Amino acid sequence: MKIRSLVSMTAALLVLLAGCTPAEESAERQFFAMDTVMSVKVSGPKGEKAVETVCSEISRLDALFSRTDPDSDISRLNAAAGSGTWTTLSGETAEVLTMARAYAEETGGAFDVTIAPVMDAWGFGTTEETYQVPDGETLQTLLPLVDSQKLTMGEDGTSARLELAGMEADLGGIAKGYAADRAVSLLEEAGITSALLNLGTSTISLVGSKADGSPWRVAVRDPADESGTLCVLELSDCALSTSGGYERYFEEDGQVYHHILDPKTGAPAQSGLSSVTVVTEQGTDADVWSTALYVMGTGEALDFWRQEGGFECILCQADGTVLVTEGLEGKLNTEESGDGYTFEIVRR
Ligand code: ADP
Ligand code: MG
Numbered sequence: 299m300k301i302r303s304l305v306s307m308t309a310a311l312l313v314l315l316a317g318c319t320p321a322e323e324s325a326e327r328q329f330f331a332m333d334t335v336m337s338v339k340v341s342g343p344k345g346e347k348a349v350e351t352v353c354s355e356i357s358r359l360d361a362l363f364s365r366t367d368p369d370s371d372i373s374r375l376n377a378a379a380g381s382g383t384w385t386t387l388s389g390e391t392a393e394v395l396t397m398a399r400a401y402a403e404e405t406g407g408a409f410d411v412t413i414a415p416v417m418d419a420w421g422f423g424t425t426e427e428t429y430q431v432p433d434g435e436t437l438q439t440l441l442p443l444v445d446s447q448k449l450t451m452g453e454d455g456t457s458a459r460l461e462l463a464g465m466e467a468d469l470g471g472i473a474k475g476y477a478a479d480r481a482v483s484l485l486e487e488a489g490i491t492s493a494l495l496n497l498g499t500s501t502i503s504l505v506g507s508k509a510d511g512s513p514w515r516v517a518v519r520d521p522a523d524e525s526g527t528l529c530v531l532e533l534s535d536c537a538l539s540t541s542g543g544y545e546r547y548f549e550e551d552g553q554v555y556h557h558i559l560d561p562k563t564g565a566p567a568q569s570g571l572s573s574v575t576v577v578t579e580q581g582t583d584a585d586v587w588s589t590a591l592y593v594m595g596t597g598e599a600l601d602f603w604r605q606e607g608g609f610e611c612i613l614c615q616a617d618g619t620v621l622v623t624e625g626l627e628g629k630l631n632t633e634e635s636g637d638g639y640t641f642e643i644v645r646r
Pocket of ligand 1: 408409410411413417468469470471472498499500501540541542545557558559560561585588589593
């Protein structure tokens with residue numbers, strides 16, 4: 299699975315970069331962080347230094363948020379769960395946890411970083427993947443531990459506590475988006491006006507347009523074909539994220555089980571969607587909302603889009619109907635789309 303997803307990411311990256319004309323001067327780097335292959339491309343004379351800044355910032359955040367490094371902020375927080383002690387955190391970890399709590403509330407619990415114990419029961423949580431279908435009783439025991447309201451932030455703003463023994467936080471659904479926003483801020487501070495960040499598994503942030511002034515062309519993967527294209531979006535200055543059950547899954551007795559879990563049932567979300575793409579200003583919003591909308595399913599996802607405002611989305615349904623919200627109408631190109639998809643524009 300690891301190799302498969304590396305290959306698919308590299309393929310996605312090639313698709314993504316295929317439409318780019320080489321800039322006069324640009325710097326580019328691929329690196330491994332947050333359990334995935336990332337790439338940064340920055341145009342202009344300051345590109346090399348900017349790429350270096352982005353890489354070291356993302357590695358720094360990775361070390362704070364990692365669940366496998368026992369010294370990370372998140373590991374220390376998890377280890378202290380239920381003990382009543384506060385864990386002192388870096389400003390960034392405190393900030394991302396505070397945001398995560400707010401996202402849980404805003405999405406009606408569809409997104410919840412305290413999903414970790416249930417992720418582990420399925421074998422999705424750790425890097426040593428030992429996939430298994432947990433029995434109903436195990437899930438019922440673990441579900442009370444999935445509750446962001448029992449992730450308490452200290453009044454000092456630099457500490458947190460998980461109230462129940464056995465609770466654990468996993469930032470897998472938010473860390474890449476948060477890292478993208480930090481990276482974009484650093485690039486903007488450095489005066490960069492054209493950059494593309496691909497933080498792996500379809501968490502993409504775009505600074506400005508391509509060096510030649512034309513929009514970036516971003517291919518959204520066909521959920522049914524890892525080297526195929528669902529559609530191409532022409533975008534500038536925004537963030538996008540795609541969540542799909544195909545990123546990590548296993549099969550047992552002819553059933554497919556994937557890594558996006560419904561916190562209400564503890565089982566892989568079965569919402570009739572095969573992928574969700576969110577396009578918005580902030581990477582953190584894009585990363586979280588693509589996961590949350592995938593859990594919600596079409597009806598709730600469109601209600602959320604109408605109420606929340608400020609973002610657009612593509613809901614690829616398992617029946618092949620692809621719902622595209624109206625703000626993306628002029629940016630959508632379906633020339634390279636795989637067979638069997640029909641596109642419908644959704645109005646507010
Ligand atoms: P990817 O990490 O492949 O880009 P997503 O952004 O959709 O995929 O996030 C999936 C990751 O988020 C999972 O690997 C897991 O760590 C975590 N996760 C799974 N389900 C949820 C959920 N309902 N709420 C919050 N995080 C989740
Ligand atoms: Mg996500």
